[in-house]
Amino acid sequence: MLELGSETLIVTHDMMAQGTHFRARADMADVAWKLVAVNLSDLAAKGAEPLGVLLGYSLGEGDARFVKGLGEALAAFNVPLLGGDTVRAAGARSFGLTAIGRATHIPVPDRRMARPGETVWVTRTLGRAMLGFEGQQEHALAFNRPMPLLAEGKALAPHVGAMMDVSDGLLLDCWRMASASGVTLALDSMAVPVADPARRAECLRWGDDYELLFTLPAGIASLVPAAPIGSVLPRGNCTMILDDVNVASPDGLGYRH
Amino acid sequence: MLELGSETLIVTHDMMAQGTHFRARADMADVAWKLVAVNLSDLAAKGAEPLGVLLGYSLGEGDARFVKGLGEALAAFNVPLLGGDTVRAAGARSFGLTAIGRATHIPVPDRRMARPGETVWVTRTLGRAMLGFEGQQEHALAFNRPMPLLAEGKALAPHVGAMMDVSDGLLLDCWRMASASGVTLALDSMAVPVADPARRAECLRWGDDYELLFTLPAGIASLVPAAPIGSVLPRGNCTMILDDVNVASPDGLGYRH
Numbered sequence: 001m002l003e004l005g006s007e008t009l010i011v012t013h014d015m016m017a018q019g020t021h022f023r024a025r026a027d028m029a030d031v032a033w034k035l036v037a038v039n040l041s042d043l044a045a046k047g048a049e050p051l052g053v054l055l056g057y058s059l060g061e062g063d064a065r066f067v068k069g070l071g072e073a074l075a076a077f078n079v080p081l082l083g084g085d086t087v088r089a090a091g092a093r094s095f096g097l098t099a100i101g102r103a104t105h106i107p108v109p110d111r112r113m114a115r116p117g118e119t120v121w122v123t124r125t126l127g128r129a130m131l132g133f134e135g136q137q138e139h140a141l142a143f144n145r146p147m148p149l150l151a152e153g154k155a156l157a158p159h160v161g162a163m164m165d166v167s168d169g170l171l172l173d174c175w176r177m178a179s180a181s182g183v184t185l186a187l188d189s190m191a192v193p194v195a196d197p198a199r200r201a202e203c204l205r206w207g208d209d210y211e212l213l214f215t216l217p218a219g220i221a222s223l224v225p226a227a228p229i230g231s232v233l234p235r236g237n238c239t240m241i242l243d244d245v246n247v248a249s250p251d252g253l254g255y256r257h
Numbered sequence: 258m259l260e261l262g263s264e265t266l267i268v269t270h271d272m273m274a275q276g277t278h279f280r281a282r283a284d285m286a287d288v289a290w291k292l293v294a295v296n297l298s299d300l301a302a303k304g305a306e307p308l309g310v311l312l313g314y315s316l317g318e319g320d321a322r323f324v325k326g327l328g329e330a331l332a333a334f335n336v337p338l339l340g341g342d343t344v345r346a347a348g349a350r351s352f353g354l355t356a357i358g359r360a361t362h363i364p365v366p367d368r369r370m371a372r373p374g375e376t377v378w379v380t381r382t383l384g385r386a387m388l389g390f391e392g393q394q395e396h397a398l399a400f401n402r403p404m405p406l407l408a409e410g411k412a413l414a415p416h417v418g419a420m421m422d423v424s425d426g427l428l429l430d431c432w433r434m435a436s437a438s439g440v441t442l443a444l445d446s447m448a449v450p451v452a453d454p455a456r457r458a459e460c461l462r463w464g465d466d467y468e469l470l471f472t473l474p475a476g477i478a479s480l481v482p483a484a485p486i487g488s489v490l491p492r493g494n495c496t497m498i499l500d501d502v503n504v505a506s507p508d509g510l511g512y513r514h
Contacts, residue, residue, distance in 0.1 A: 001339070002308055002339060002357065004261060004262075004264050004308070004359065005261075005262045005263055005264050006262055007261050007262050007264070009261070009266075010358075011309070011311055011339050011340055011355075011357065012311075012340055013311035013312065013313055013340050013341045013342050013353075013355060014342050015313050015342040015343070015344045016344075017315075017344035017346040018346060019346065019347070020344060020345065020346070021344070051259055052259055052268070053260070054268055054269075054270035054355050055270065055274050056270055056313055056351075056353030058274075058351055070437070078481065082258070082259060082268050082363050083268055083269055083270050084270045085270050085271050085272040085353065086272070087272045087273075087274035087277060087278070087351050088274065088277065089274040089275060089276065089277070089348065089349035089350070089351045090276070090348050090349045091347050091349050092346035092348050093344065093346070093349005094315055094346045094351065096313030096342065098268075098270060098311050098351040098355035100259065100266075100268065100357070102261065110339075145362045189375055199447075
């Protein structure tokens with residue numbers, strides 16, 4: 001975050017590495033799209049409007065596909081490429097993207113602002129990226145071409161307590177919000193919309209969904225499609241309560257890298 | 258370049274890759290310093306004041322040294338780290354840095370603005386990084402810990418025609434300025450201050466010096482230490498004239514990657 005005159009800039013830099021974030025045989029057009037989308041998702045969680053991106057690119061196979069997917073993403077989200085650099089390096093490739101946005105609401109939403117009495121919400125449906133990754137065609141786009149919730153983040157920014165995007169698994173990111181805010185989050189796992197109810201536990205832990213997780217004062221309905229999934233309590237003797245059971249540690253709640 | 262309210266942002270993203278930009282046995286503290294310095298040098302050439310940087314870091318050997326050098330550079334140039342990401346990827350490592358600055362003068366200096374009748378200038382001495390790379394102790398810092406000419410760039414910005422930083426060799430960057438401006442640059446190689454006059458040709462072609470190359474109206478002296486090294490002519494039948502000889506192509510003028 002960077003204050004400049006009357007504006008507040010939100011800046012983010014997320015990387016994707018072969019092997020960790022994408023498979024060697026991935027379509028590089030999808031990799032490029034996702035690199036843009038995950039960074040814009042960070043801006044969405046701050047209620048920020050994207051102003052532009054800069055790319056750090058490691059040359060290799062599929063360069064033309066990468067450029068195609070990059071162009072598609074930039075066009076889809078109406079964001080200019082402001083600069084970047086390319087290198088050639090042997091071994092696993094990694095790409096970095098910096099996204100710059102302007103805050104649309106001050107104070108800028110933050111994961112540290114959950115307050116007791118608020119309700120915890122999450123947008124849309126969890127687990128779609130997992131099913132797409134596993135090969136279910138109807139969910140392929142959820143994994144390959146996630147959509148950052150820019151309009152939703154902007155609409156929510158003036159109203160939320162805390163807000164963040166869900167990238168590493170809903171439960172892990174709930175834990176992080178609770179830790180950062182110094183509160184306890186009590187969650188009702190059955191209230192979370194999941195793509196496959198028979199695999200609810202996995203849907204709550206798999207990452208890559210890029211939903212928005214946020215809190216609102218109790219009794220206030222969300223302005224954007226979302227489900228209430230729990231409540232914020234004063235900090236008790238644990239960070240999270242899941243279906244009335246104290247969760248002792250973040251181990252096993254999501255994807256950590 | 259990004260206009261935001263009354264401010265103009267300058268953004269740059271330069272990468273360094275093992276094997277291309279640094280040796281495997283390099284001190285990672287120096288690599289970190291240089292990564293910051295080369296990006297700030299881009300801002301210097303635009304007359305911009307740095308506001309912050311974001312880092313894309315590939316984990317590996319020497320992480321603690323990298324963090325140390327990064328901290329030293331950020332402290333030396335008084336620039337905050339605004340964000341970043343780390344990945345672990347097998348093979349040659351590469352690092353990316355985004356630097357964000359604010360323009361101090363509009364129009365922002367640009368390599369495309371050299372105009373016939375102007376004089377070509379370059380700051381300080383060329384070839385120091387080359388000698389440092391080769392092991393000459395007195396020039397080690399020039400290679401390992403280059404200093405971006407931020408104050409000089411800011412002082413020059415209101416006065417220059419064209420300006421850019423010299424990163425890939427003086428002659429090659431002169432060629433680029435001439436091409437971008439649609440003019441011919443006539444250079445006097447003996448007028449260029451070099452670190453080793455016996456190796457003048459190499460000093461004019463080796464990169465990594467991070468000097469500022471700029472043009473001023475004829476008869477105007479530079480406000481910062483610099484040498485006049487040639488003049489801008491209307492575009493003739495070649496892009497560059499070196500010591501009265503037409504240069505036919507940029508091949509062999511510098512370091513291209």
